[in-house]
Amino acid sequence: MKYFFLSLIALAILVVGVFGFRGDKFSQAPIEVFPDMDNQDKIKAQKPSGFYADGMGSRRPVLGTVPRNADSGVMPIEFGAGRDGYYFTGELEGTFGNGMPEELNLKEEKDSIGLLGRGREMFNVHCAICHGKAGDGKGVVATYMNKSGAPVPTLLDHTQDKSPDGYIYHVISKGKNLMSGYEHNLPVRDRWAIVAYLRALQASAK
Ligand code: HEC
Secondary structure, three states: OHHHHHHHHHHHHHHHHHHOOOOOOOOOOOOOOOOOOOOOOOOOOOOEOOOOOOOEOOOOOOOOOOOOOOOHHHOOHHHOOOOOOHHHHOEEOOEEOOOOOHHHOOOOHHHHHHHHHHHHHHHHHHOHHHHOOOOOOOOHHHHHHHHOOOOOOOOOOHHHHHOOHHHHHHHHHHEEOOEEOOOOOOOHHHHHHHHHHHHHHHHHOO
């Protein structure tokens, strides 16, 4: 029994020695036996952080993304909202213009090849479901739309050939009847790339 009390006192002294009395102040961080998620890694807005290479806690928006709550006033310039000039509207002196705008910066052959490649990619993603990969109006959706009395036209016949580049750009941007506009999905440059690719499709269909 004697030893029991002695060891109890020794244990009490040990516990108080290590952990201190309740309410004691320490200069060092307390020993946490059960951390209970008291401390977690997190990033505070506007505060530095060692987690990212640039040392900033706040991140910039991912390149090319558009904030969901953006109204056209803050749409990035590459979508062209509220801007004028041939490049952004397809219009020249009150009518639709023809030719690729200067802003596309097509100096060498490889620039044009790059633009056409991008145009093919975007056409296949956005337009082929209706107009068909070849532009012949035989896309999957067209089979259904044609039955409903709103046919999807081929883009390869003469009337299409003759419509100016600026008009095609305009139809892509604003849409026409049952075809919706792509000005919020496709940056200006991609819309022109599609125009260029469509011309290539038309030329190869001849
Ligand atoms: C949902 C199906 C659908 C998609 C997707 C679609 N179109 Fe159309 N498109 C139509 C229909 C339907 C018309 C006919 C509109 C009319 O004249 O009533 C049309 C018409 C056109 C015309 C002819 C306009 C005219 O006045 O002759 C062009 C050019 C055109 N589309 C290009 C495109 C391009 C480029 C894309 C991809 C960015 C695209 N379309 C995506 C359904 C679609």
